[in-house]
Amino acid sequence: MENPKVWKYLPNALSFLRIALIIPVVVLYCIGTDLCFILSLVFLVLSMITDFFDGRIARKYNLVSNFGKGLDGIADKILQLGMMLCIVIRYFQIGKGTPVLILFIALIIKEFFMGLAGLIYLIRTKLVTAAKPFGKWASFFIDLTIIALFVLRGNADEWIIWAICGFGMFAVLWAGIGYFVMYIKKFNALEHGEPDPDIAEEKNLNKK
Numbered sequence: 617m618e619n620p621k622v623w624k625y626l627p628n629a630l631s632f633l634r635i636a637l638i639i640p641v642v643v644l645y646c647i648g649t650d651l652c653f654i655l656s657l658v659f660l661v662l663s664m665i666t667d668f669f670d671g672r673i674a675r676k677y678n679l680v681s682n683f684g685k686g687l688d689g690i691a692d693k694i695l696q697l698g699m700m701l702c703i704v705i706r707y708f709q710i711g712k713g714t715p716v717l718i719l720f721i722a723l724i725i726k727e728f729f730m731g732l733a734g735l736i737y738l739i740r741t742k743l744v745t746a747a748k749p750f751g752k753w754a755s756f757f758i759d760l761t762i763i764a765l766f767v768l769r770g771n772a773d774e775w776i777i778w779a780i781c782g783f784g785m786f787a788v789l790w791a792g793i794g795y796f797v798m799y800i801k802k803f804n805a806l807e808h809g810e811p812d813p814d815i816a817e818e819k820n821l822n823k824k
Contacts, residue, residue: 667691
């Protein structure tokens with residue numbers, strides 16, 4: 617049975633929508649008035665909601681593709697890094713920028729090496745690596761950190777800001793270590809002519 621046409625393009629459309637929503641989120645946040653801040657928060661939450669649904673719809677209707685997996689990851693990275701940049705600027709303006717800058721740099725380093733490993737693997741295998749459950753959970757915790765920093769706008773004691781950023785750092789390290797181990801396994805399998813561990817695992821689950 618063919619997939620219902622109404623769902624066919626929806627997962628990628630949601631990812632594109634998430635990318636588009638970054639513009640009003642950033643612009644409204646930078647304007648800084650109370651009304652703009654509320655609107656920016658609404659768009660931010662809406663963007664994060666689209667991230668919850670796009671992958672689920674794609675898997676449910678068998679619409680998973682390399683393009684979709686790559687687009688979903690890019691949308692996540694643009695949203696998180698874009699918002700963190702705005703937050704860093706805002707917090708430095710009020711003299712509380714050190715903890716958010718450390719978190720921002722850690723996030724950039726994680727995304728750079730993940731992106732580099734993913735690109736090399738794509739070139740060698742023509743496969744895009746989808747986000748793993750631990751990566752999704754880590755991304756969710758990073759989103760929570762961003763929302764907390766976003767809502768506070770620096771209006772908190774510095775130790776609270778450090779604590780929130782520490783929580784975010786934990787999520788960044790969790791994802792970074794998890795994906796590092798995953799790519800080690802993938803490249804090791806590739807060098808020995810073995811199947812991709814994720815594909816082999818999916819086949820085993822389907823047989824059960």
